[in-house]
Amino acid sequence: MDTGLTLELEPVVAPDGRSLSLTVEMRYLTREGTIPSFRAGDNWRYQHPKFRLLHTGSTFSARSGEWQLLHVGVRREPAPEMEFLLLRATALPRTP
DSSP: OOOEEEEEEEEEEOTTSSEEEEEEEEEEEEEEEEEEEEOTTSSOEEEEEEEEEEEEEEEEEEETTOEEEEEEEEEOSSSOEEEEEEEEOOOOOOOO
16 A cells, blocks of 8 residues: 555646646545454454545645645644645746
């Protein structure tokens, strides 16, 4: 299982090169420890990993170089913290 951030972007640049339309899909998978398990009838324990998946998608238009806030979340464990996902896309001129 791949942990970390995965971004899928589909940009469309306007003919003037100053604005973009973006379709973004983001997955952020983190391992957050283990979950203890006990098998009844035996004296063995097994701990399997505990994962957290954040999955979000968005389509938006922006000026080239402009920042966009794509996600705001609150993570409650192990300690409360805020999560932000910012994206900045810049259209570059085509090279021959």
